[in-house]
Structure formats: structure tokens, C-alpha cells
Amino acid sequence: MHRLLKFLPLALPTLISCAMHSPAPAADLTVINARIWTGNPARPWAQAIAVKGDRIVAVGSGAEVAKLTGSGTKVIDAKGQFVTPGFIDSHVHFITAGAQLAGVQLRDARTPAEFIARIKAYAATVPAGTWIEGGNWDHQNWGGELPRAEWIDSVTPGHPVWISRLDGHMALANSAAMKAAGVTRETKEIEGGTIVRDPAGNPTGIFKDNAQSVIDRVVPDWTAETRDRALQAAMDFVASKGVTSVHNMGSWADLAAFERAHKAGTLRTRIYAAVPLSSWERLRDTVAQRGRGDEWLRIGG
Numbered sequence: 421m422h423r424l425l426k427f428l429p430l431a432l433p434t435l436i437s438c439a440m441h442s443p444a445p446a447a448d449l450t451v452i453n454a455r456i457w458t459g460n461p462a463r464p465w466a467q468a469i470a471v472k473g474d475r476i477v478a479v480g481s482g483a484e485v486a487k488l489t490g491s492g493t494k495v496i497d498a499k500g501q502f503v504t505p506g507f508i509d510s511h512v513h514f515i516t517a518g519a520q521l522a523g524v525q526l527r528d529a530r531t532p533a534e535f536i537a538r539i540k541a542y543a544a545t546v547p548a549g550t551w552i553e554g555g556n557w558d559h560q561n562w563g564g565e566l567p568r569a570e571w572i573d574s575v576t577p578g579h580p581v582w583i584s585r586l587d588g589h590m591a592l593a594n595s596a597a598m599k600a601a602g603v604t605r606e607t608k609e610i611e612g613g614t615i616v617r618d619p620a621g622n623p624t625g626i627f628k629d630n631a632q633s634v635i636d637r638v639v640p641d642w643t644a645e646t647r648d649r650a651l652q653a654a655m656d657f658v659a660s661k662g663v664t665s666v667h668n669m670g671s672w673a674d675l676a677a678f679e680r681a682h683k684a685g686t687l688r689t690r691i692y693a694a695v696p697l698s699s700w701e702r703l704r705d706t707v708a709q710r711g712r713g714d715e716w717l718r719i720g721g
Contacts, residue, residue, distance in 0.1 A: 446490025447472050452482050454498035459505055469503065506664025514668045514691070515647055515677060518654030523554025527586060531562050532571060539583075540575035548578035551597070551639055555583030566616065569594045569625030582635050590628040593635050598623060601638045610634060647677040655689045665690040672699065675719065682717045694721025 447470035456466040458479055468485035470478040478485055489495060524542035529535040535557060543552060559566050572581055573595045580597035584590070593601070605621045613631030616624045627635060642650075658666065668674060668691055675695060681687040693713075695703055703719070712718050 445472065445488075447477060447485075447488040447493050449494045449496070450485050450489050451496045451498050451503060452485060454501060454503045456503040457505075504662065507662050508665040508667075509658070509663050510667045512666045512668055513670060514654045514666055514689075515642075515650045515670060515674045518650030518652070518657075519642070519646065520554045520556065521657055522649045522653035524552055524583065526555040526557035526583065529557060529561060532565070532567065535562075535567060536571055536575060539572050539581065543576050543579050546579070550579055552576065552579050552581045553583060553639070555592075556586040557583060557592070558586050566590075566624070566626050567592050569598065569623075582639055590626055591632050591635070593625045593627065595625070597635055597638075598625065601635050603634060607634065642673070644677070644680070647673060648680060651677050651681055652686070655687075658689055663689070665692070667692045667694065669694050669721070671695065672702070678717050687716055690716050692718050692720055695719070697721075 449471040450468060452468045454467060454469070456469055456479065458464055458466055466479045466481070468478075468480060468482045469476060470485045470488040472488075478488055524539055526535060526538055529538055539552065546552070557567065569592070572592075576594050576596065579594075580600055581592070581594035582597050583592050585592075593603070603615075603623055605617070605623065607615060607623065609615060610631040610633060612629055613633070614628040615631050615634070616626035616628065618624055658664075666689055668678075670693065672695055675693045678687065678691050678693055703721075707719060712720060
């Protein structure tokens with residue numbers, strides 16, 4: 421809740437200026453001494469806000485909101501900080517982005533040693549056999565030498581590794597991933613891509629552009645557990661930025677992850693879930709049977 425000082429994490433498109441009603445039940449939460457932008461042109465600024473359950477019940481002066489403060493009310497003193505309605509991101513790939521956040525983080529690895537150490541540490545956090553993906557590494561950080569499978573084989577004996585450069589134009593596979601894909605020195609080149617090789621002709625683990633398809637085709641689909649972990653990472657991240665609602669451009673598997681979280685009571689971002697247009701008949705039947713959802717999770721697109 422401490423992040424409330426900067427961004428009020430409630431999925432309401434605008435704050436409304438509410439007339440005070442007396443008597444009124446005590447608020448669950450009040451924020452005082454804030455600079456609050458309400459979104460109401462008639463009264464754009466306020467000093468305090470009161471929340472009851474999942475609704476804003478008052479926006480106004482500190483004196484007005486004080487009338488709704490009881491013994492059980494949590495009071496946050498914003499100390500003059502800015503409060504705004506929660507942001508809505510109207511086009512995201514929430515699970516995919518969350519998977520990047522939940523995966524190994526290599527974007528700012530400055531040396532080969534740091535690159536290797538981060539992969540080793542991450543491998544220790546996931547079950548044996550799990551494919552390690554993501555990364556977003558940048559070999560220019562350490563002078564331009566491309567990483568090789570041999571760098572990481574010893575620290576990932578139980579995990580196939582397939583990690584992308586930050587621009588997506590190349591990726592590194594460890595020996596386990598290349599073995600799973602049947603890659604050897606006899607593997608033919610792919611039109612529109614490059615399999616980087618050592619002087620003896622052996623693949624080093626770097627696959628560029630279309631050659632990445634050689635490894636991509638054997639990477640297994642994400643498990644439900646992987647998607648759930650990605651969703652939690654995505655929700656943590658957007659909450660830290662004041663985003664409270666998203667429109668997800670995704671799949672039925674994404675929707676299933678949202679539904680699991682909703683059922684478990686862990687869905688903290690409001691989601692409008694689009695599904696592929698090609699599956700419109702399934703969407704039609706689903707909506708006919710179950711409706712479009714509720715204020716936390718809606719199906720559409």
C-alpha cells in the first residue's frame with residue numbers, strides 16, 4: 421500500500437468529486453495531505469480521498485475526508501505527493517511480458533562473468549528440465565564478444581537455455597537446447613538466418629534471425645505454472661507504475677491464467693482479455709454460456 425503515495429492503485433477511470441453524506445460509515449482507507457488530480461474539470465484538485473471497500477467514497481478537503489475517518493481507518497499521509505487515478509494500458513501482452521520479467525535478467529550484465537553468474541543463480545530457482553528463456557542480453561556491454569554455449573553449460577547442466585539478445589535478432593542456446601533440437605555441425609544453414617560456428621564448423625550456440633527457428637520449434641509450450649508466475653510478475657510491475665487496468669492481446673491460455681488468479685483471489689490488475697479473432701466462434705459460445713465476466717476480468721475483443 422506504500423506505493424499509494426505516488427499512484428492510487430484503484431482501477432477507476434476517473435476520480436469523482438463526491439458530496440458528503442452524514443451520517444456515513446467510516447472509510448477503510450484515507451489519503452490526506454496530498455495533491456490529487458481528480459479528472460473532474462469542475463473540481464480538478466483535491467487534498468484528500470476516502471476509500472470504502474473497492475470504491476472511492478469521497479474526494480475533497482482534509483476536513484471533509486476527516487469526517488469519514490474512524491478508529492479502524494488506515495490513514496496515509498501523502499506529505500504533499502501527487503496522486504492520480506490508476507492508468508489503463510489499452511494494448512499489452514501481459515503474460516509474455518510477465519514471462520520476461522519472471523525470467524533471467526541479463527540486460528544490464530556488464531561482463532561475461534556477470535552474465536554467467538546470473539544464469540547460474542536463476543537456474544537454481546526453477547525445477548530441473550525447465551527451459552530458461554528471456555534474458556535480453558547485450559554483448560556490447562562487455563566489448564562485443566558474442567556469448568557461447570560453453571560459457572554456460574557447466575552452470576546449467578539440468579536446464580536447456582534459450583536466451584535472446586535485447587533486439588530479438590539473435591539468441592544463445594546452451595548445449596542441452598541444441599541437443600534437444602538435434603543441432604550438430606552437419607545442421608544446414610537456414611535462409612534468412614545464420615548459425616554462428618567456430619573455426620572447426622561447430623555451432624557456438626548463437627542463432628541469428630531466421631536460424632532461431634531451429635531451436636524455437638522444440639521449445640515446449642509454457643505450463644500453467646509458468647503462466648501463473650509470469651502473471652504475478654506482470655501484476656507486480658504494473659502496480660509499481662500506477663497501472664491498474666490492462667487490455668490484454670493474448671490467447672485462451674492467457675485467459676485461463678487470469679481465471680485461475682481471479683478464482684484464487686490473487687488477481688490485482690483489472691483485465692479486459694481479448695482472444696484471437698480466428699477463435700470468434702469459441703468466444704461467442706463462451707460468452708453465451710458464461711457472460712463477459714465482471715469488473716475484475718472481462719472477456720472481449
